Amino acid sequence: MTILNHDFLALTLANPHSIAPFELDFPSGTGVVEDTGIFRLEPHQAKQDISLVLSVGVHGNETGPIELVNELLIQILSGRLTLGIRLLVLIGNPVAANAGKRFCEVNLNRLFHGGWQGYQGFEAKRAERLEQAINDFYRDLDEKHTKLHYDLHTAIRGSEHEKFVVYPYVKEARYSKQQLSFLAASGIDAVLLSHQATTTFSFHSYETYGAHAFTIELGKVYPFGQNDLSRFTQMESSLCLLLEEGTFAQSEISLLSIFTVLDALIKDDESYQLNIAEDANNFSQFESDFLLSSSKKSEYRVKQSGDAIVFPNTNLPIGQRAGLVVRPISAHDLSYV
């Protein structure tokens, strides 16, 4: 088996359920395709002790980041980019990607950190397999080794901040200045600081391995072939620098708008409604006391003028997150590591 034309995405989509493992050489290192959508690359000469997981397509229809990372792989495999750190690329949900869907049976990004237990079907198996791949990749690294996991997504809606990240819930609320500066340099506009543990991929890597891990939203969802990859230029440049030199591009944290997550809105009944326009953007703000959601069982009123909604979505099963309510805060109010 080989990766024809260095096109790992094409190989993955042609074999969405499984691939027998195989090894390959490329000009600056060696690689192993461990399974479908799971590709580990080891540099001949590591410039820094950094192990980077780049995951894309955890939601199958979020194709822009998949195309971006596939392009980076083509550059590495063809020798145009010299790999200087360890790299694990994960294409999360190839079956849903082929179907042009967010997921097939269950939202994969709610099944990590053991959340797959108790579920059947492709996504449950896939979450377990992806967790295993990360565990294998991070195994036996010493204390001073830097573990990174950037989980790249695109959002269903337009947004007042086109590119933003979810910083998973971290103990003692201490945030990495180096990573935030890297995100600012990568074209990220805003950061949401999570208020609780979740079963997302980025939370799993932070909580289990102490990785610097983020869900990174790079714009709006488009089908394969319809993404304007020029919108990812800053992220691409930062990733190239990191992959080649093990260096983090840095910009002022003050470029970032920071939001704390106040509440997760949970769909608690079939009657659950969000009182927002169909086409409302992420980060739409509301006045104090506005009735943001209501159902036969509950209502949610906005606590303070300026509070905003991110990821509003009611097209999901009861018990799942229908949105996040966020509030702007100053970067000066954060504690940093």
Ligand SMILES: O=C(O)CCC(=O)N[C@@H](CCC(=O)O)C(=O)O
């Ligand atoms: O646009 C939307 O509503 C969803 C975009 C998306 O997939 N977001 C992630 C965020 C994960 C996190 O909170 O870290 C998701 O919902 O899984």
Ligand SMILES: [Zn+2]
């Ligand atoms: Zn997503």
